[in-house]
Amino acid sequence: MTIADNRLDGPTALANAQSFVQRSVDYVIEFQTDVNFGPQVMNVFNQDGVKVAAIDIPMAGATFFGANNPKSGFMGGSYLGQAAIAKFGADKVKQGTTSSASCRSRAPFPRCGPRASRLASCRQCPTFRKTTCCASTPRTPCRNPSRR
Structure with a gap:
């Protein structure tokens, strides 16, 4: 070896x-x-x-x-969407903003995070198909005009 x-x-x-x-x-x-x-x-x-x-x-x-990252991301996003609906209710999730005592920031849920986490479990969300999101990094700017 x-x-x-x-x-x-x-x-x-x-x-x-x-x-x-x-x-x-x-x-x-x-x-x-x-x-x-x-x-x-x-x-x-x-x-x-x-x-x-x-x-x-x-x-x-x-x-x-290696890991199947697209499938893992979709699965994680689906479960995150289900957990958000269970914790905050579908109406709050559809509005796009959630907050929690365990999370100090207020994040626009359907417009942030990995593509699959944009409410994969809540396809009736009005912003689901309207938003283009990305996992922006310092080298990769966000492609969503509303997030620039």
């Missing part, structure tokens, strides 16, 4: 892939976090016929081993 640390770094992962090929490994379990280097890493393995299992981040040509 040969072990190498990619250090959460694409160039390091590529160097490790080249090192594995030089050592004639048969199979690699790859945890590659830099999606920009995934194709380059797989190209190195494919040229030598090395089989690969990709952990958490899919890589073309590798067997994927």
